[in-house]
Amino acid sequence: MSPKEPIDVPSFAATQLALLDQELQSEIQETSSLISNHSPTGLQRAGLAITNLTISSQRTGLGGKTVLELSPDSATSSTGELPEHGIRTGDIVLVAEQPAGSAKKREVKELERKGARGVVTKVQRAAVNVALDEGKDEVVFAGRVWMVKLADEVTYRRMNQTMEKLQKMGEAEYSSFIRVLFGLSSPSPVPQNLTTSDEVGNIEWIDPTLNDSQKDAIRFALASREVALIHGPPGTGKTHTLIELILQMIKREQRILVCGPSNISVDNIVERLSPHKIPILRLGHPARLLPSVLNHSLDVLTQTSEAGAIVKDVRAEMDAKQASIKKTKSGKERKAIYTDLKELRKEYRERERRCVSNLVGGSKVVLATLHGAGGFQLRNEQFDVVIIDEASQALEAQCWVPLLSAKKVVCAGDHLQLPPTIKSLNSKVKAKSKGGDDNALPVIRGMTLETTLFDRLLALHGPSIKRMLTTQYRMHEKIMRFPSDELYDSELIAADAVKARLLKDLEYDVENNEDTTEPVIFIDTQGGDFPERNEDDDKENPKKGSLHGESKSNEMEAALVRLHVKQLVEAGVRPEDIAVVTPYNAQLAALASLKEKFPGIELGSVDGFQGREKEAVIVSLVRSNPDGEVGFLGEKRRLNVAMTRPKRSLTVIGDSETVKRGSKFLKKWMEFLEENADLRYPDIAEVNRE
Numbered sequence: 001m002s003p004k005e006p007i008d009v010p011s012f013a014a015t016q017l018a019l020l021d022q023e024l025q026s027e028i029q030e031t032s033s034l035i036s037n038h039s040p041t042g043l044q045r046a047g048l049a050i051t052n053l054t055i056s057s058q059r060t061g062l063g064g065k066t067v068l069e070l071s072p073d074s075a076t077s078s079t080g081e082l083p084e085h086g087i088r089t090g091d092i093v094l095v096a097e098q099p100a101g102s103a104k105k106r107e108v109k110e111l112e113r114k115g116a117r118g119v120v121t122k123v124q125r126a127a128v129n130v131a132l133d134e135g136k137d138e139v140v141f142a143g144r145v146w147m148v149k150l151a152d153e154v155t156y157r158r159m160n161q162t163m164e165k166l167q168k169m170g171e172a173e174y175s176s177f178i179r180v181l182f183g184l185s186s187p188s189p190v191p192q193n194l195t196t197s198d199e200v201g202n203i204e205w206i207d208p209t210l211n212d213s214q215k216d217a218i219r220f221a222l223a224s225r226e227v228a229l230i231h232g233p234p235g236t237g238k239t240h241t242l243i244e245l246i247l248q249m250i251k252r253e254q255r256i257l258v259c260g261p262s263n264i265s266v267d268n269i270v271e272r273l274s275p276h277k278i279p280i281l282r283l284g285h286p287a288r289l290l291p292s293v294l295n296h297s298l299d300v301l302t303q304t305s306e307a308g309a310i311v312k313d314v315r316a317e318m319d320a321k322q323a324s325i326k327k328t329k330s331g332k333e334r335k336a337i338y339t340d341l342k343e344l345r346k347e348y349r350e351r352e353r354r355c356v357s358n359l360v361g362g363s364k365v366v367l368a369t370l371h372g373a374g375g376f377q378l379r380n381e382q383f384d385v386v387i388i389d390e391a392s393q394a395l396e397a398q399c400w401v402p403l404l405s406a407k408k409v410v411c412a413g414d415h416l417q418l419p420p421t422i423k424s425l426n427s428k429v430k431a432k433s434k435g436g437d438d439n440a441l442p443v444i445r446g447m448t449l450e451t452t453l454f455d456r457l458l459a460l461h462g463p464s465i466k467r468m469l470t471t472q473y474r475m476h477e478k479i480m481r482f483p484s485d486e487l488y489d490s491e492l493i494a495a496d497a498v499k500a501r502l503l504k505d506l507e508y509d510v511e512n513n514e515d516t517t518e519p520v521i522f523i524d525t526q527g528g529d530f531p532e533r534n535e536d537d538d539k540e541n542p543k544k545g546s547l548h549g550e551s552k553s554n555e556m557e558a559a560l561v562r563l564h565v566k567q568l569v570e571a572g573v574r575p576e577d578i579a580v581v582t583p584y585n586a587q588l589a590a591l592a593s594l595k596e597k598f599p600g601i602e603l604g605s606v607d608g609f610q611g612r613e614k615e616a617v618i619v620s621l622v623r624s625n626p627d628g629e630v631g632f633l634g635e636k637r638r639l640n641v642a643m644t645r646p647k648r649s650l651t652v653i654g655d656s657e658t659v660k661r662g663s664k665f666l667k668k669w670m671e672f673l674e675e676n677a678d679l680r681y682p683d684i685a686e687v688n689r690e
């Protein structure tokens with residue numbers, strides 16, 4: 001099917017459901033194979049678990065859920081602090097008794113039976129809080145426990161519900177908004193000359209420093225009836241533009257729901273809206289919000305408002321009951337307490353709901369993650385516009401959570417940077433045939449989860465529904481050149497304030513030398529002396545599920561990275577202003593010693609560094625083999641992210657001979673670097689000494 005053709009909505013939803021199911025299965029499979037094949041300690045090392053914990057307290061948290069506080073067991077921790085781990089707020093985890101002799105491996109099913117699932121609500125140096133799933137408050141743990149990260153099925157449940165709703169809708173129920181989003185109608189035309197059009201009027205800008213492309217995008221978004229895309233290449237002030245757009249919409253008395261795929265993307269907007277003193281409401285669990293955003297959080301507001309006080313009383317009663325369980329000896333008494341708790345929990349939710357609906361109903365701007373917009377708080381709420389930031393990093397099904405009842409959407413993003421990570425990419429959509437259903441809807445062939453709403457709308461309606469921001473405020477002109485020419489039709493302009501900034505001009509003392517006066521350096525390792533290494537942990541048993549995936553590393557290249565970092569630091573550049581990014585996790589592991597030497601430095605995967613920036617960025621390409629295999633590097637959106645993170649200095653380290661053979665884009669990039677960068681060839685003897 002051509003991307004320009006109208007889409008059959010039920011088939012679209014059916015395809016999404018099938019794809020989402022595959023994705024969830026991949027995620028579950030991956031987690032179970034990791035858990036059953038690695039010891040708790042091994043999983044902890046890989047950032048997926050925390051071992052040797054004890055339950056330090058138990059109380060009632062939001063929504064009446066039981067919250068466990070887990071701290072390091074004093075028998076194993078002398079500092080009282082948790083070991084290094086990768087568990088984050090919002091992760092779905094399983095808490096279970098730790099098997100004696102921690103090397104023993106467990107099946108996930110068995111763990112689930114004995115343990116309790118929950119959501120991490122707080123991560124501190126000395127404790128982690130987990131809100132247990134309902135019905136799990138009766139689990140009693142004896143002795144030492146551990147927690148391990150699981151696949152996030154909750155997120156899928158919400159997307160599935162949304163897609164099922166869309167699937168069941170009759171055509172007569174489609175709003176003109178839905179019709180446009182599936183190409184059943186064209187978007188209402190937007191006047192050609194927006195500066196003078198009545199529709200948008202003469203705008204009084206709140207921020208007078210907006211550049212022309214930003215102003216144009218705002219006018220366009222205000223004038224569009226159903227859909228507007230704001231394309232923001234790296235550093236072009238996408239969020240800056242959205243803030244003005246929101247303020248202008250408020251002036252026009254519109255009610256707005258602002259969403260993003262992650263909590264951080266939403267908080268970023270709340271923080272920037274805050275100084276404008278407009279009433280805003282942030283939905284989401286307080287433990288997952290930035291402290292600076294808490295004042296606008298629904299949960300904090302429910303507690304500080306009058307109605308909130310009544311809710312609090314019930315909570316106190318529940319806590320007291322919860323605490324009394326410990327003292328009871330007989331099972332009968334305990335059972336009675338659990339029955340009371342159940343009742344109280346119901347009442348608590350009821351009161352909470354009333355209090356919440358008053359607060360939400362009175363708010364002009366509500367902010368939530370896409371997933372969070374599906375909560376009970378927004379049921380039956382109407383908004384004039386839904387704004388989605390970082391829309392090119394969200395799954396389309398996720399976007400539909402707030403969109404199902406919307407009238408208009410403004411999506412901001414950059415489809416030329418990385419889309420959301422998909423685990424089941426290579427599996428084809430199988431016609432949905434659960435239970436041998438002959439009436440299963442036809443799936444749309446060729447559709448993948450990687451196609452975001454942003455991509456799809458652009459392909460469906462063409463560039464007329466989009467405006468691009470063109471002035472970038474991050475990179476030196478020379479760093480910007482290649483991505484601008486190859487990906488953004490040469491339209492990017494470096495703002496005056498940044499276009500000639502070098503490391504030597506940093507506000508602190510930096511030496512003036514060849515490393516600090518060159519915005520783009522290319523250290524070419526061609527010649528075969530810097531071979532890559534395959535990091536497939538366990539070749540004998542590939543099914544086992546490696547903790548690093550099928551990753552690659554390049555030890556010699558890592559040595560070159562270390563040398564370059566050393567030189568920069570010796571020239572006076574602060575480690576905090578330097579980042580090393582690479583597409584391969586195994587290469588990150590090979591570079592780990594840098595962090596010990598220079599604690600301030602940041603090491604990150606390219607994918608994890610999207611949205612970030614640093615004064616100096618070193619990109620380690622890793623791939624070097626006689627076959628010209630480039631794997632991950634073949635994705636130009638990944639390279640775009642890698643090369644657009646630095647402000648003043650980009651150093652690329654890689655084997656031009658191998659990389660050139662990967663794709664047309666890579667060939668052009670290597671040629672660009674050969675011609676325009678400060679080209680260097682490494683001194684093998686020096687690298688060997690490193």
Ligand SMILES: Nc1ncnc2c1ncn2[C@@H]1O[C@H](COP(=O)(O)OP(=O)(O)OP(=O)(O)O)[C@@H](O)[C@H]1O
Pocket residue numbers: 209210211214232233234235236237238239240241473474611612
């Ligand atoms: N019109 C402007 N004049 C001066 N500086 C601006 C302007 N617009 C944006 N900036 C600056 O550019 C930087 C990037 O802006 P912002 O954080 O809004 O970008 P973003 O688009 O959200 O980020 P990214 O481009 O990385 O996605 C910020 O430092 C911001 O202050």
